[in-house]
Amino acid sequence: MIYDLIVIGAGSGGVRAARIASVHGAKVAMIENNKFGGTCVNVGCVPKKFFFYLSQIYKDVEIYKSFGTNIDVTKINWIQFIKKKDKEINRLNSVYENILNKNKIKIIKGSAKFLDPRRVIVGKKTYQAKNFIIATGGKPFKTEALENNKYINTSDDIFRLKKLPKRMIIEGGGYIAIEFAYIFANLGASVNLIYRGKRILKAFDEDLVNFLIKKNPKNKIKFHLEKTILKVDKKKNEFLVKLSDNKIIKTDYVLSATGRIANTQNLGLDHTKVQINQSHSIKVNRHFQTHEKNIYAVGDVIDYVNLTPVAIRQGHFLADKLFNNKKMIEYDFTNIPTAVFTSPQIGTVGLTLEMAKKNKIDAYELTTSFKSMKKTFSSKDKDTFYKLVISKKDKTILGIHIISDDAAELIQLLAVNVVAGNTLDDFKRTVAVHPTSSEEIITI
Numbered sequence: 001m002i003y004d005l006i007v008i009g010a011g012s013g014g015v016r017a018a019r020i021a022s023v024h025g026a027k028v029a030m031i032e033n034n035k036f037g038g039t040c041v042n043v044g045c046v047p048k049k050f051f052f053y054l055s056q057i058y059k060d061v062e063i064y065k066s067f068g069t070n071i072d073v074t075k076i077n078w079i080q081f082i083k084k085k086d087k088e089i090n091r092l093n094s095v096y097e098n099i100l101n102k103n104k105i106k107i108i109k110g111s112a113k114f115l116d117p118r119r120v121i122v123g124k125k126t127y128q129a130k131n132f133i134i135a136t137g138g139k140p141f142k143t144e145a146l147e148n149n150k151y152i153n154t155s156d157d158i159f160r161l162k163k164l165p166k167r168m169i170i171e172g173g174g175y176i177a178i179e180f181a182y183i184f185a186n187l188g189a190s191v192n193l194i195y196r197g198k199r200i201l202k203a204f205d206e207d208l209v210n211f212l213i214k215k216n217p218k219n220k221i222k223f224h225l226e227k228t229i230l231k232v233d234k235k236k237n238e239f240l241v242k243l244s245d246n247k248i249i250k251t252d253y254v255l256s257a258t259g260r261i262a263n264t265q266n267l268g269l270d271h272t273k274v275q276i277n278q279s280h281s282i283k284v285n286r287h288f289q290t291h292e293k294n295i296y297a298v299g300d301v302i303d304y305v306n307l308t309p310v311a312i313r314q315g316h317f318l319a320d321k322l323f324n325n326k327k328m329i330e331y332d333f334t335n336i337p338t339a340v341f342t343s344p345q346i347g348t349v350g351l352t353l354e355m356a357k358k359n360k361i362d363a364y365e366l367t368t369s370f371k372s373m374k375k376t377f378s379s380k381d382k383d384t385f386y387k388l389v390i391s392k393k394d395k396t397i398l399g400i401h402i403i404s405d406d407a408a409e410l411i412q413l414l415a416v417n418v419v420a421g422n423t424l425d426d427f428k429r430t431v432a433v434h435p436t437s438s439e440e441i442i443t444i
């Protein structure tokens, strides 16, 4: 049998591509060597969000105590929590498998290797297709100093943590490092954050990041900037971590969060014309086609913007393009909203003022910061900061950068304004909802 399409990798991008191709009438097979759902479901967005929710417990209790209630959290049942998290992930694995089965997609368990541009081998069996989509995602990257060290954990390991560590060392200054630093600090751990650069979350608006750093949970996070980890040793029940300034810090857990690399090894790509970048990611054109014309790639494996909804859009677009291009919805990745699940959370879409200047766009900012009403009795400090980046020419909103307890939820809807090209006048014309925090962005 010759399939119309074989997808390699049942993560968010791959499953969407397979499903849509099948809806369009294509004969599709899916090859997966691990659990269904990919990084996001198994060791990414989904379990991370559960960790994030749990991490808010002490903060929330403080707020309710400030209203005069008499509650205390005695202890977190970590084992119970991990069990519940695993149960939900198992459920989601089945949901993904069911999507494939319902759409009559042949599931092949195992690792695929190209024999030539039209054939792959899985175990001892060969499968043939007219088209292939590689959607094999990525895996954690460890720095040279740590790559062979058995005491180092990555974001694949942290979700299996057996108990809550009291002390933690995290290396990195991106999404994963910062989210886990805030999650574990809020859960009571003392966190040493080691970052090689001067500014964590360097791609984000600087004011937002400075605001976040000031919201350090009970000062539990210590930032070591312009440092790296040189070595990790174990002594009795603790780890000794040597930094690039020769300082040694003792800890219970070491997390390396220094980026991810594309899963392109062992795919037999040398039997095709597919080319890879220095970072191991697959080179594609704007239609996700590789240098081999019947082989395509989507998601983290192309290392474009490594976010689940982006992979889903890419997979959907490609399935439409290949099997029903009349239905094809062009993607637009100019303004991708994104959130960092710290506390408070960061939400961002569009240009920062710095980016606008680099693009020679004449722009200005409007900002506001305040303490949200919920914290009236529990805190003296501001917890919310909103910023709009506006075009001087026609008042178009070019970027929105916010930090608040619900920034992730807000930015999803606020992003529509940037995508639609709405102006500051559109904000001003909109009647506020009172009393809310978000009304402050309408009346900014």
Ligand code: NDP
Binding pocket: 143, 144, 171, 172, 173, 174, 175, 176, 177, 179, 196, 197, 202, 228, 257, 258, 259, 260, 305, 306, 307, 338, 339, 340, 341
């Ligand atoms: P990021 O690319 O966000 O951050 C990697 C960090 O590691 C950077 O701070 C980088 O430093 C540092 N680093 C890289 N190489 C080295 C090195 N050799 N030595 C020391 N430090 C190094 O990757 P993450 O691993 O945090 O996350 C992976 C991807 O997953 C993200 O890009 C994001 O797309 C996605 N993700 C999204 C989330 C969300 O949407 N909320 C949450 C988690 C992940 P420098 O800054 O100097 O480059």
